[in-house]
Amino acid sequence: MGYLSCRADSSAATCRSITAISPLPISRRARGPAASLPPAAAPVIERFAYDDLEAATSHFADAALLGRGSHGAVYKAVLPSGRAVAVKRPSPRRAEVDNEIRILSSVRGPRLVNLLGYSDPGPGPDPLRRPRLLVVEYMPNGTLYDLLHSNPRPPGWPRRVRLALQTARALRALHDAEPAVIHRDVKSANVLLDAHLDAHLGDFGLALRIPKTDGGAANAATPAPAGTLGYLDPAYVTPESLSTKTDVFSFGILLLEIMSGRKAIDVQYSPPSVIEWAVPLLRKGKVVALFDPRVAPPRDPVTRRDLASLALSCVRSCRERRPSMADIVDRLVVLSKAVSAKVWNGMAVVGNPCAIVDVQKTISKRAAASEKESTSALAFDDDEKEADATLEELVPLVGAKKPPRPLKNGKVFSEAGDGERRNLLELMARIDGVAGQRFGISRARTVRGTSDLMQKDAVLILRRNQTVRVVESEALGKIDRVSHLDASIKHKTVKEHEKAGKIQDKADEIQEKAEKIQDKSDGMQEKAEKVQENEGKIQEKLGETLDKAENIQEITVQILDKAEKIKEKTRQILDKAEKIQGTPEKVQENERKIQEHTEVVQHNAEKIQDKAEKIQCKLKES
Incomplete structure (x- = not known):
């Protein structure tokens, strides 16, 4: 559900469906000058009374329940100020709760589900009934998992790439912190969507802080490996092997999930793991097969290849060869512009035809990035090459010469409709039938008598109440x-x-x-x-x-x-x-x-x- 942490042996928690997504407000450009204002100061972490939070959730009523998992439940609450928040009521695992409070108290960001406050467990004979409650930001539109797998209208590629970019920026902020924060549980169920359908990374119950080193690895005092099956890095087998590249691998699985629309682990498919299914296709160059069949893939084949190449680089078995989150953000910024580009006059243009120069710069950057990556295994499909050849054949038809101006009281038939396969004799017979049924038989005989002239690329002129001029060479x-x-x-x-x-x-x-x-x-x-x-x-x-x-x-x-x-x-x-x-x-x-x-x-x-x-x-x- 995004608010609760899960061990490696636990499944993704269920949440309410996102079939009824709140309407998207005004676009970012139309939000006014408030969008360009400097960010406000970080709010102070508050301490709430347990009874107040219990009353705000209607005593943890089912109507306020947002989701439930193996490690607790999340409820919607409304503070006395009128602000809607999410109250986490975790299971009695004090170590994880304290760890999440420590992490979220020191790290904040626009792409994170930030901590607003917490409550101390109240005194009483039964401490299990009064666990420590966490108060975090409320995300009304569910999780990315629900958007991809439960929404009857799957999102388009501009939104998918934008959500991937926002998640990557959240991880970059964690990795750039001092000391670095390793999330250890990056998955679609932990990416929550706010009222504007923007992504926020949540659930820091398994997160760890490690000092920055050359390899970004942890020391022997790090806890045992933990995470969610399907997203867990296979190289993360010992506490010493934990690094920022562990999150990079999980993000690569998330990127494959966003591209394909398949779950990280889905027993309905064979193989059930998305990485075991995707990597062979990438190595064979079948890039189009990786994209969600419910939505048409991006039009630009270079964009498709670059997106698949980025996902493949994140899930490399050698973690030293995986890119950093900063590099991933840079590449996703370029891909986001390319996916959102509009087609105008045969060229990809961002926004309007005057932005051709910016697109050319973007294409050059993508070409340089593509040359840097090893794309020998990501060749185009034969279908894409044939489609490009077909488009080249259609270009002369688009710019064909205009038909000659018709004579007075006459009609000109110099073009053949698409898909009509008939010779000139049939065409002229049809013309006679259209001109007038009264003289259709005599005109058909006249046309059949002049078939030898048509074979010599002659121009046949018929005059019978109307002048019909057929340019045979052009029509043929x-x-x-x-x-x-x-x-x-x-x-x-x-x-x-x-x-x-x-x-x-x-x-x-x-x-x-x-x-x-x-x-x-x-x-x-x-x-x-x-x-x-x-x-x-x-x-x-x-x-x-x-x-x-x-x-x-x-x-x-x-x-x-x-x-x-x-x-x-x-x-x-x-x-x-x-x-x-x-x-x-x-x-x-x-x-x-x-x-x-x-x-x-x-x-x-x-x-x-x-x-x-x-x-x-x-x-x-x-």
């Missing part, structure tokens, strides 16, 4: 050009059909692969369900075993209690035997019986003790 030449153009169009149509067939075949192959992947996924799902079912059975058996062990333990305790009782009875019998008085024989007999009974009892007690020990061993083994 134009008919030949039209026929040639029609044949070229047919040839290109056949090629397009062939390409469409190939694309359909590839789509079928991709569909088959997707079905196979779906089948594998279903099989894995079934296996997972079986494994889960087996785990449930094992858990049940383990519970039964534990119940049996508890029962055995209870039986053992009962047996030991009975053994103690038997011993107690034996002692009582012995005591009684001592008290018995009688003849020595009876006494001896009683003593013998008592002794035998005692031995039996002791033997039984030993057996019980052995059984108890065996049960204890079994319990230990289980």
Whole structure:
């Protein structure tokens, strides 16, 4: 949603759709002198009472909810002054909240979602209910992610390049700070749009400040790598590998997303990663295929190539070869002028025909930048070359010689309509039919009788109430050009059909692969369900075993209690035997019986003790 940070394993947070974008106000040139006024002084970071912010959001009501993610929620609030702000209510991660406050308190800019204030967590028995709230600028038009993927009317190329330029300027301001700030989570969901549909970079929960070095790298004390899957730099694997070029890679993914209209990771496509899809196309020179099919690509092929080359340079595997954000801003400024240029008299002109000199300077700068970059892998498509050749063939028709002035009471037919493939005889027969149906048959016979004159490039003049003059040579030449153009169009149509067939075949192959992947996924799902079912059975058996062990333990305790009782009875019998008085024989007999009974009892007690020990061993083994 742009206000909340996400780890590498979290997905982009959802937000309200941008289908109902607020109307764009007056253009920048018509905003009056206020646009040229110097920027106002940076406001002081305020401290708000938690209760006041809670009341401003209607106690965090769902009606005020702007978005919710895995790390908190964002609500719209209206301060007592009447200003609309966004209140971030993050999850209880105090380290990230404090880090965002430190970063935004020291870095401010027109292209950032600036911090306005925060609240201290209130006292109470349950601190999780009173987290620290952040108050940031309110962006009414959602995120760039919504504009690209949820808006039914996709933006045009001037706006896309302008949003990319504004985001690049935000990153340049962060990297030029002292010490430099690395955002670490550059993505379309973190680029928010204000009331004028201008881009602002937000979400500094993962941002870090590192001192500037030659390579712009961090030290060993930097936290572990973090970011969003799909935008994360593959070279950023250790804390020491963090640098400003990490943000450059993420910006390159964002630029590919802006160009293609595809998400950074989209499982509906194969491959799902936009970089794995785009880089092979760029290396094959298929530049046009990279642009969003919902919108016609930029007309200038040099502009298309330069934009694709810039995106490719940002996602290079060697981070030392990636451009800096300052270089990216310079190149996007040139591309923004080129994309916004109007076509006048066959030349790209910015604003009006008098600006040809400025455009020529822009083109020379772009040519120099193109020569500087290695564009051997970004050659034009064959379709573009054929299209240019077709335009060259159409130029003579645009500047063709005007037809001769007609005679009095006469008509001149010296041009053939586009797409009409008929010889001069058919043309003149049609002329006769138009001139008057009354004499159509006789005129057609006259025309057929003079066909041999037409073959000798003669000029046929017919006079019958009207004078019809046909310049055969000019008409034949134009008919030949039209026929040639029609044949070229047919040839290109056949090629397009062939390409469409190939694309359909590839789509079928991709569909088959997707079905196979779906089948594998279903099989894995079934296996997972079986494994889960087996785990449930094992858990049940383990519970039964534990119940049996508890029962055995209870039986053992009962047996030991009975053994103690038997011993107690034996002692009582012995005591009684001592008290018995009688003849020595009876006494001896009683003593013998008592002794035998005692031995039996002791033997039984030993057996019980052995059984108890065996049960204890079994319990230990289980």
